[in-house]
Amino acid sequence: MQNTTCGKYHNFGNSFIILDETQNIMVAESEKKDYSIRILNSDTGIGADGLVVLSAPKVLKAEKNDSGHTPDNIDCIFRHFEPDGSESLLCLNGLLVTGLYLSRLLDKPRVSVLAATNARTPQVLCLGVDDHKGAFVEGLHTSRADKCLADPGVILPFLPGIDKITPLELNFRQDDIAGLDIVNSRICLSGYLVFSGEPHLVVFTDQMKDQHGLTNLVFQDPSENRRASLGDRLIHAMGMRIQNNFGHLFPKGLNLTFVHMSQAPGSGLPCIEYRCFERAINKETLSCGTAALACSAVAQALNLAKIEQTPIFPYLYNRYHPDSFYTLTPHTPQQGLWRITGNPEQISDNICFL
Numbered sequence: 001m002q003n004t005t006c007g008k009y010h011n012f013g014n015s016f017i018i019l020d021e022t023q024n025i026m027v028a029e030s031e032k033k034d035y036s037i038r039i040l041n042s043d044t045g046i047g048a049d050g051l052v053v054l055s056a057p058k059v060l061k062a063e064k065n066d067s068g069h070t071p072d073n074i075d076c077i078f079r080h081f082e083p084d085g086s087e088s089l090l091c092l093n094g095l096l097v098t099g100l101y102l103s104r105l106l107d108k109p110r111v112s113v114l115a116a117t118n119a120r121t122p123q124v125l126c127l128g129v130d131d132h133k134g135a136f137v138e139g140l141h142t143s144r145a146d147k148c149l150a151d152p153g154v155i156l157p158f159l160p161g162i163d164k165i166t167p168l169e170l171n172f173r174q175d176d177i178a179g180l181d182i183v184n185s186r187i188c189l190s191g192y193l194v195f196s197g198e199p200h201l202v203v204f205t206d207q208m209k210d211q212h213g214l215t216n217l218v219f220q221d222p223s224e225n226r227r228a229s230l231g232d233r234l235i236h237a238m239g240m241r242i243q244n245n246f247g248h249l250f251p252k253g254l255n256l257t258f259v260h261m262s263q264a265p266g267s268g269l270p271c272i273e274y275r276c277f278e279r280a281i282n283k284e285t286l287s288c289g290t291a292a293l294a295c296s297a298v299a300q301a302l303n304l305a306k307i308e309q310t311p312i313f314p315y316l317y318n319r320y321h322p323d324s325f326y327t328l329t330p331h332t333p334q335q336g337l338w339r340i341t342g343n344p345e346q347i348s349d350n351i352c353f354l
Helices: 029-040 092-106 214-218 228-243 289-300
Strands: 004-012 014-023 049-053 076-081 112-117 123-129 133-138 155-159 162-165 166-174 187-188 192-195 199-204 255-263 272-276 283-285 312-314 327-332 337-342 343-354
Touching: 004 092, 004 214, 014 092, 029 049, 029 076, 049 092, 049 214, 076 092, 076 123, 076 312, 092 123, 092 133, 092 289, 092 343, 162 255, 162 289, 166 228, 187 228, 199 289, 214 228, 214 255, 228 272, 228 283, 272 289, 289 327, 289 337, 312 327
Parallel strands: 014 049, 076 112, 199 255, 272 312
Antiparallel strands: 004 014, 004 343, 049 076, 112 123, 123 133, 133 337, 155 162, 162 192, 166 187, 192 199, 255 272, 272 283, 327 337
16 A cells, blocks of 8 residues: 555544545545555544545446446545445535535635445435535435334324334443433334434433433533533433434434424524434534434425525534534425535645554
8 A cells, every 4th residue: 555645534433534536545445444444443443433435437437327327427435434444325525525625725615526336326416615605415315214124113103204112112221321311211213214324313301201301301501511511411422322222123223313493592593403323433523414404404394494504513513613513405305406505624734654
């Protein structure tokens, strides 16, 4: 393996190493898994939440997808690898930082990429940067979770592209969560299953009646003890219960996304707050683009908000960086397509890694 030159970016705390292979292949395909494990580990590499690999269109031999595009119509191919070396289906924060990177590299406000190349139907998406509005990804859509991601027996059809699930009983014992009074008790999680590039169980805590005050626990004021709040421990415990106890229902894991309808700081206008436990890393993430899309799609379907006027706050990142939010817009409602806007930033450039 030759030396590789990369850049590091983040969007709302979700960080990525970008490996640009549009001109030359720097890491052999057979080595990409091990390479991502090493480079994403802060002890053995650079450290980040994901590895974005960009390659030239001619690299991928693909047939036309549903939108009628071929690889000749695109500027780049986007792939995303997790810290365990697995390749994810889609990563919207990774696409947002890619939009910033490519728009600068190619000196174009809009670029076209082929993403989700390991899914049944790759997606052609438009990325770019709007002056004073941040980076965007458009052409997104949500759908029902495929049967390979969720057992049909747990699914309760609800609305087009959105399902409910039979309640999941999470049992807790004494000292499972220190300081939390749920001894010999259980929490029944019910919510909306939606595929937004990743499978998300969207749980509106305000709708969870008699469930140990989930909204107050999950979206509590963390000012006294930010790093070890009960809400943090509760989310981790529930997320791990889902991954460990319900693999027969969700064979590839499940992202657990908690949502609270609130008011934007200073304005009093409606906003959406969310927290997401990610299946790929088995912990809560500072922000997640597919979670923002999933909870927006459900909130719109339930008529809880006018999404184009509603900021979506990644709760955990906002503890330390207030007023950071996504905006979602159904930019072609007749086709059910979405546009997401974030605020990616470059952390460093020209990182050399052996």
